[in-house]
Amino acid sequence: MFIPEESALKMSKMVLQYLVVMSFLWSAVMVVSNKSNAAAPAPDAFAQNQRLGRGGNLGNILYRFKTWNKQREMEHLDLIKGIGMTGLRINTGPFSHATENPPYTISAAFFKRLDWTVNQALARGFTVIIDNHEYHAMADDPMGKREKFLAIWDHIARH
Numbered sequence: 001m002f003i004p005e006e007s008a009l010k011m012s013k014m015v016l017q018y019l020v021v022m023s024f025l026w027s028a029v030m031v032v033s034n035k036s037n038a039a040a041p042a043p044d045a046f047a048q049n050q051r052l053g054r055g056g057n058l059g060n061i062l063y064r065f066k067t068w069n070k071q072r073e074m075e076h077l078d079l080i081k082g083i084g085m086t087g088l089r090i091n092t093g094p095f096s097h098a099t100e101n102p103p104y105t106i107s108a109a110f111f112k113r114l115d116w117t118v119n120q121a122l123a124r125g126f127t128v129i130i131d132n133h134e135y136h137a138m139a140d141d142p143m144g145k146r147e148k149f150l151a152i153w154d155h156i157a158r159h
Helices: 005-036 045-052 070-082 108-123 146-158
Strands: 055-062 087-092 127-132
Touching: 045 127, 055 070, 070 108, 087 108, 108 127, 127 146
Parallel strands: 055 087, 087 127
Antiparallel strands: none
C-alpha cells in the first residue's frame, strides 16, 4: 500500500502527539498516586482490574453543562448497571472549567457535578474511574500544557 509522503508525515506527527499525551497521562497518574499514597504500598494491578470487572463509560456528563439532565443520567447509570457492568469510567473535560492561569483552579460547578456523578455511581455499587478526557486539548502542545495538566489532576485528586 502506497501512502503519500505528506500523509505519512502527518500520520507520524499524530502518532507522536498521541504518544506524548499518553505518557503525560501516565505520569500524571503516577504523580497523583505517589503524592496521595506515599506511605501505602503500591496496589496490585491484577486485584484492581478484578475490582473493575466489566465496565462502561459515562460520557459528556462533565463537558456540556447546558444540556445536562440528572434524570437522564440516572437512567443511563441504571441501564449500565442493568446489563451487568461493575466498573464505570466517568469522562471529564476539566480544562474548560479551570482558570486560564496558575494555579488552574477548577470551578465549583464542575466539582458539584463530579461529586453528584461519583455518588450516584457508588450508590449503585460501581467501581469508579475518573477520566481526564483532555487528549484533544493536549494534542496541539503537550509539553506547553504539562503544568496545567498536572495541576488539574492534582486539584481533582485533592478534592
